[in-house]
Amino acid sequence: MRYAQLVVGPAGSGKSTYCSTMVKHATDTKRIIEVVNFDPAAEHFDYEPLVDIRELIHLDDAMEDEELKFGPNGGLVFCIETLLENCDWLEEQLGDVDDDYILFDCPGQIELYTHLPVMRRLVELLERWNFRICVVFMVDSQFMVDGAKFLSGTMAALSVMVNLELPHVNILTKMDLLSKSARSQLDNYLDPDPHILLADMRNAKSRWHEKYAKLTEAIGEVIENFSLVRFYPLNIKDEESIDNILLTIDNIIQYGEDADVKIRDFEEPDPDDENGD
Ligand SMILES: Nc1nc2c(ncn2[C@@H]2O[C@H](COP(=O)(O)OP(=O)(O)OP(=O)(O)O)[C@@H](O)[C@H]2O)c(=O)[nH]1
Numbered sequence: 199m200r201y202a203q204l205v206v207g208p209a210g211s212g213k214s215t216y217c218s219t220m221v222k223h224a225t226d227t228k229r230i231i232e233v234v235n236f237d238p239a240a241e242h243f244d245y246e247p248l249v250d251i252r253e254l255i256h257l258d259d260a261m262e263d264e265e266l267k268f269g270p271n272g273g274l275v276f277c278i279e280t281l282l283e284n285c286d287w288l289e290e291q292l293g294d295v296d297d298d299y300i301l302f303d304c305p306g307q308i309e310l311y312t313h314l315p316v317m318r319r320l321v322e323l324l325e326r327w328n329f330r331i332c333v334v335f336m337v338d339s340q341f342m343v344d345g346a347k348f349l350s351g352t353m354a355a356l357s358v359m360v361n362l363e364l365p366h367v368n369i370l371t372k373m374d375l376l377s378k379s380a381r382s383q384l385d386n387y388l389d390p391d392p393h394i395l396l397a398d399m400r401n402a403k404s405r406w407h408e409k410y411a412k413l414t415e416a417i418g419e420v421i422e423n424f425s426l427v428r429f430y431p432l433n434i435k436d437e438e439s440i441d442n443i444l445l446t447i448d449n450i451i452q453y454g455e456d457a458d459v460k461i462r463d464f465e466e467p468d469p470d471d472e473n474g475d
C-alpha cells in the first residue's frame with residue numbers, strides 16, 4: 199500500500215505552502231513525506247519535488263505552440279491530459295516504493311476538480327498503482343468570514359467531493375492572518391451550524407437571501423443532515439495545528455496501521471542509499 203494526499207483548491211489558497219509546511223513538519227518528526235508538483239504553470243514553491251510535471255510539459259509549451267494556441271485555462275487542461283497520456287512516464291518517475299507517502303500539489307483551476315473528468319482519471323491511475331488517497335481541499339479562511347461566502351465555499355467543497363468520490367478533508371488556510379474578531383466569527387462555521395449561518399445571512403439582508411431564502415435554508419439543511427462538510431483550521435505557524443491535520447489525514451488513509459512506517463535515519467545516513475540525497 200502507498201499513501202497520497204491530493205492537494206487541491208482555488209488559486210492562491212495555499213496548496214504549495216501547505217505541501218512545503220508538511221514536508222518540513224515531517225522532517226522534524228523524522229518522517230518522510232514527498233511532494234509531486236502537478237502544476238504545469240508553477241513558478242515558485244519551497245520544496246524539492248520528487249516528480250515535476252514541468253519536466254514533461256510546461257504550460258508555456260501549450261500556450262506558445264503555433265497550432266494549439268491555448269489560453270492559460272485550456273492550456274492547463276491540455277497539460278493534464280498530456281500527463282494522462284504519458285502515464286508510463288509518471289509511473290516510472292514515481293517509482294514503486296512500498297509505504298511511501300506523497301503529496302500531489304495540484305493546479306489552482308477549480309474546474310479541474312468540480313466537473314472536468316481529468317482529475318478523476320488521474321485518481322484512477324493512482325489507485326491502480328496502489329495509492330490510498332485523501333483529497334485535501336484548501337480554502338482561504340479570509341474568504342470564509344460571512345455566511346454567503348461560507349455557503350459558496352461549502353458548495354465548492356461539495357462539488358469536489360461528488361466529482362472525485364474520495365475520502366475528503368477541507369482545510370481553512372492562513373489562519374495566522376485572521377484578526378481575533380474574524381477568528382471568533384469563523385468558529386461558528388467550523389463545525390457548520392446552518393442555523394447560525396442562515397441567521398447571519400438574514401441579518402445581512404442580502405438581496406439573494408430575500409429572494410432565495412428557501413433555497414439557502416434547504417442547502418443548509420442538506421449540509422447539516424448529512425454532516426457533509428466540515429472544515430479544519432490550519433495555522434502554519436503552530437506545530438500543533440499542523441500535527442492535528444496530518445494525524446486526521448493519516449487516520450483517514452489508515453497510514454501507520456498496517457504499514458512498516460518509514461522513518462528517516464538521521465543518525466547514520468547510509469552512503470549507499472539511493473534515496474538519501
Ligand atoms: N501568512 C500566510 N500566508 C500564506 C499561507 N499559505 C499561503 N500563504 C501565502 O499565500 C500565497 C499563495 O500561496 P501558495 O501556497 O502559492 O498558494 P497555491 O494554492 O499553491 O497557489 P496556486 O498554485 O497559484 O493556485 C503566497 O504568497 C503564500 O506565501 C499561510 O498559511 N499563512
Ligand SMILES: [Mg+2]
Pocket residue numbers: 213214215237240303304
Ligand atoms: Mg501552488
